[in-house]
Amino acid sequence: MAAFGTVFMPEMALATFENDQWSETEIVKSDRLQFHPGAHVLHYSSTCFEGLKAFRHADGGVYIFRMDANVKRLAQSTHLLSLPAFDADQLSKMIVDIVGRFSTEVPEPPGSMYIRPTHIGTEASIGKAAAPSSSSLLYVLLSPVGDYFAGGAKPLRLLLEENGMRCAPHMGMVKSGGNYASALGPIADARSKADADQVLFCPNGDVQETGAANFILIDGNEVITKGLDSSFLHGITRDSVLTIARDLGMTVSERDLSVTELLERAGKPGTEAALSGTAAVLTPVGTLIHNGKEYPVGSGEAGKTTLKLRQLLNDIQWGKAEDKHGWLTKV
Numbered sequence: 001m002a003a004f005g006t007v008f009m010p011e012m013a014l015a016t017f018e019n020d021q022w023s024e025t026e027i028v029k030s031d032r033l034q035f036h037p038g039a040h041v042l043h044y045s046s047t048c049f050e051g052l053k054a055f056r057h058a059d060g061g062v063y064i065f066r067m068d069a070n071v072k073r074l075a076q077s078t079h080l081l082s083l084p085a086f087d088a089d090q091l092s093k094m095i096v097d098i099v100g101r102f103s104t105e106v107p108e109p110p111g112s113m114y115i116r117p118t119h120i121g122t123e124a125s126i127g128k129a130a131a132p133s134s135s136s137l138l139y140v141l142l143s144p145v146g147d148y149f150a151g152g153a154k155p156l157r158l159l160l161e162e163n164g165m166r167c168a169p170h171m172g173m174v175k176s177g178g179n180y181a182s183a184l185g186p187i188a189d190a191r192s193k194a195d196a197d198q199v200l201f202c203p204n205g206d207v208q209e210t211g212a213a214n215f216i217l218i219d220g221n222e223v224i225t226k227g228l229d230s231s232f233l234h235g236i237t238r239d240s241v242l243t244i245a246r247d248l249g250m251t252v253s254e255r256d257l258s259v260t261e262l263l264e265r266a267g268k269p270g271t272e273a274a275l276s277g278t279a280a281v282l283t284p285v286g287t288l289i290h291n292g293k294e295y296p297v298g299s300g301e302a303g304k305t306t307l308k309l310r311q312l313l314n315d316i317q318w319g320k321a322e323d324k325h326g327w328l329t330k331v
């Protein structure tokens with residue numbers, strides 16, 4: 001199967017902001033964009049994006065999961081990057097329209113159509129290192145994806161990094177390209193030196209998240225994860241999983257978690273850890289690596305509560321369980 005995110009639908013929805021106004025949405029070919037080599041995004045990283053999914057249900061209908069939350073987060077990223085504000089209704093319609101156009105291409109579960117709204121600053125001005133782009137492009141790309149859990153259920157190995165950070169602390173809640181570029185070095189080091197799958201960034205001992213997913217710890221009936229602040233990305237999967245956990249009567253503790261507490265709890269039998277994100281849903285973490293030492297989480301195998309929460313979330317996405325929180329938008 002092709003690697004995640006490498007297959008695209010041939011068309012995308014696009015709108016441009018120029019001369020202080022947004023254009024109508026156009027449907028254009030998705031294999032190229034035209035803008036000046038001096039475009040703001042290429043020099044000063046005025047770029048943000050979203051990742052959400054559409055699912056095919058047994059009745060043949062196609063449903064987008066938590067679109068409103070993703071549109072809201074892109075609006076927030078846009079604001080924090082000083083990009084031109086867009087109309088949430090226009091973007092929602094762009095998403096629904098382009099998914100509708102390719103609805104027959106939405107894979108059956110466990111596959112889905114991954115949706116990638118993107119907003120970039122296009123003003124041709126290399127003099128604007130310290131000023132926002134006055135023009136921008138907003139587009140919605142589609143990429144059908146398979147099941148990246150099948151056979152991939154092998155629990156992850158995470159390197160705990162207490163010295164570096166994923167991105168600048170005030171940028172954590174912005175889903176912006178520069179943050180991923182800044183995490184590449186530490187992740188490459190962790191892979192080559194510790195055979196880790198991901199880095200869990202824990203600046204000064206504060207357990208935050210990995211390069212592109214949130215971290216949750218499950219200890220018996222309690223789910224522990226860092227409370228929302230500006231230092232990390234406010235995942236919508238995180239929010240969905242916590243909501244489902246509360247529905248199950250679990251205790252959800254959104255609070256700071258130190259590396260010391262994490263390693264202590266990880267050593268207890270029955271403790272579980274997982275990464276949450278749209279692409280991977282909820283992926284078990286089996287091993288934590290800290291200062292050259294390896295700490296299995298619980299048994300080191302995929303946790304049963306992790307798999308249960310994952311299944312309950314999939315059931316809602318796939319139309320097999322009631323959508324009682326109104327998370328699905330029919331295309």
Ligand SMILES: *Cc1c(COP(=O)(O)O)cnc(C)c1O
Nearest residue numbers: 212213214233235236237277278
């Ligand atoms: C996208 C992302 C997540 C997960 O967010 P979801 O809304 O659950 O997909 C977590 N951390 C980072 C850094 C991300 O970019």
